Amino acid sequence: MISKASIKFITSLQQRKYRRKHGMFVAEGxxxxxxxxxxxxETEELFATEAWIEKHRKETGKIPVTRVSxxxxxxxxxxxxxxxxxxxxxxxxxxxxxxxxVKDLVLMLDDLHDPGNMGTIIRTAxxxxxxxxxxxxxxxxxxxxxxxxxxxxxxxxxxxxxxxLGELIKNKPDYLEVFGAVxxxxxxxxxxxxxxxxxxxxxEAHGISDKLLPxxxxxxxxxxxxxxxxxxxxxxxxxxxAIICYEFRx
Amino acid sequence: MISKASIKFITSLQQRKYRRKHGMFVAEGxxxxxxxxxxxxETEELFATEAWIEKHRKETGKIPVTRVSxxxxxxxxxxxxxxxxxxxxxxxxxxxxxxxxVKDLVLMLDDLHDPGNMGTIIRTAxxxxxxxxxxxxxxxxxxxxxxxxxxxxxxxxxxxxxxxLGELIKNKPDYLEVFGAVxxxxxxxxxxxxxxxxxxxxxEAHGISDKLLPxxxxxxxxxxxxxxxxxxxxxxxxxxxAIICYEFRx
Numbered sequence: 001m002i003s004k005a006s007i008k009f010i011t012s013l014q015q016r017k018y019r020r021k022h023g024m025f026v027a028e029g030x031x032x033x034x035x036x037x038x039x040x041x042e043t044e045e046l047f048a049t050e051a052w053i054e055k056h057r058k059e060t061g062k063i064p065v066t067r068v069s070x071x072x073x074x075x076x077x078x079x080x081x082x083x084x085x086x087x088x089x090x091x092x093x094x095x096x097x098x099x100x101x102v103k104d105l106v107l108m109l110d111d112l113h114d115p116g117n118m119g120t121i122i123r124t125a126x127x128x129x130x131x132x133x134x135x136x137x138x139x140x141x142x143x144x145x146x147x148x149x150x151x152x153x154x155x156x157x158x159x160x161x162x163x164x165l166g167e168l169i170k171n172k173p174d175y176l177e178v179f180g181a182v183x184x185x186x187x188x189x190x191x192x193x194x195x196x197x198x199x200x201x202x203x204e205a206h207g208i209s210d211k212l213l214p215x216x217x218x219x220x221x222x223x224x225x226x227x228x229x230x231x232x233x234x235x236x237x238x239x240x241x242a243i244i245c246y247e248f249r250x
Numbered sequence: 251m252i253s254k255a256s257i258k259f260i261t262s263l264q265q266r267k268y269r270r271k272h273g274m275f276v277a278e279g280x281x282x283x284x285x286x287x288x289x290x291x292e293t294e295e296l297f298a299t300e301a302w303i304e305k306h307r308k309e310t311g312k313i314p315v316t317r318v319s320x321x322x323x324x325x326x327x328x329x330x331x332x333x334x335x336x337x338x339x340x341x342x343x344x345x346x347x348x349x350x351x352v353k354d355l356v357l358m359l360d361d362l363h364d365p366g367n368m369g370t371i372i373r374t375a376x377x378x379x380x381x382x383x384x385x386x387x388x389x390x391x392x393x394x395x396x397x398x399x400x401x402x403x404x405x406x407x408x409x410x411x412x413x414x415l416g417e418l419i420k421n422k423p424d425y426l427e428v429f430g431a432v433x434x435x436x437x438x439x440x441x442x443x444x445x446x447x448x449x450x451x452x453x454e455a456h457g458i459s460d461k462l463l464p465x466x467x468x469x470x471x472x473x474x475x476x477x478x479x480x481x482x483x484x485x486x487x488x489x490x491x492a493i494i495c496y497e498f499r500x
Contacts, residue, residue: 116366120489127474152482152486157481233403236400239374
């Protein structure tokens with residue numbers, strides 16, 4: 001059974017202001033939840049069906065688990081079709097990104113607004129072993145339930161922080177080059193790609209902001225085909241990010 | 251002003267059975283709608299704000315336009331934040347795909363269920379100049395509002411049809427090779443990629459179906475990094491499709 005107060009608390013975490021107030025967030029679904037259990041992120045409480053609890057007794061260990069019905073899960077879930085498990089997790093402490101420590105590729109998200117895109121980018125970064133994502137202050141909140149959902153557990157392994165991207169880039173070490181996805185840059189396939197560097201992905205509607213554009217060392221483009229004759233105006237931001245990550249790791 | 255009957259009719263098109271019954275579908279947003287106006291797809295009627303109508307008088311030509319308020323658009327829109335324009339469009343006649351006519355890359359979607367993924371794949375295909383997508387019968391309906399929305403107008407240029415994929419592949423010409431994205435295939439970067447061929451993308455949850463798997467000539471994989479050590483279980487289906495299209499066009 002779940003109390004009314006718990007229902008109210010958990011659903012309040014769908015809103016950013018309550019996530020910030022309590023320093024908590026919610027993850028749903030077996031993949032997502034198990035990945036968080038195995039990560040360094042602290043689980044406050046689990047809500048799961050009896051069947052799920054039986055099946056995953058080993059993984060849950062000493063974490064407080066409340067047995068609930070699927071109907072009750074429906075009342076606390078942000079999903080259309082609730083999964084069998086929902087976790088309330090503690091937000092890890094905010095970190096201040098430090099580009100002088102970078103030894104790999106870093107993704108920067110410049111005002112990305114779509115939570116599905118952001119979650120997908122986190123999942124893709126994880127696939128390619130990119131562990132650091134730094135977001136502008138206006139980028140969607142990483143603990144938004146739709147971000148957590150689309151990240152499919154990868155949020156447990158990729159470090160996401162928020163900062164003034166312009167200030168970071170201005171104070172970066174010289175050896176760290178900044179690549180930015182634009183519509184009229186150089187063909188990404190033709191460019192030498194370093195093992196470490198910064199890749200900036202712009203917003204869905206406006207691309208990279210005017211403030212950051214002059215700070216980009218290499219403007220890169222994913223060529224459409226047939227060259228100059230393609231009809232789509234642009235690629236989705238998460239698609240562009242993925243192709244760039246792939247090309248850097250290729 | 252918009253009549254109650256019109257509101258009822260337009261919102262009914264959010265459901266597949268009414269889309270099929272009437273042979274119509276809905277597109278929203280300026281990019282989407284203008285792309286359809288410029289395509290071969292017939293527009294039945296537009297609903298737009300006065301400001302939008304003034305601005306786009308040239309493009310709308312002789313198409314019937316009903317002037318509506320943003321509030322009225324809210325009543326017929328499937329979007330949280332309605333755009334200034336909504337188009338009711340005629341579904342083009344269904345086509346029977348014919349692999350013997352293929353002179354380029356063809357995408358096959360094997361039970362893809364997420365409308366956002368499908369719309370994004372259509373947009374990506376368009377970007378790379380791939381004009382043919384063939385879907386299994388259980389793939390999400392291409393006229394689902396979320397597919398149309400995510401395709402960002404590309405649906406006007408990419409031909410999408412539905413068929414028994416297994417039958418199609420069994421009867422394909424010999425010279426046409428079939429590539430399929432799996433988790434344990436050959437590194438896609440290492441494989442010769444023909445100018446024409448079939449690329450199969452599996453479902454989000456199950457990958458390529460058991461029925462199709464034996465018919466794949468080349469099982470391909472997008473390697474994670476560091477090799478063998480990556481943590482994300484898989485890539486999102488639209489991301490995998492995009493990287494494969496990119497690599498074939500590279």
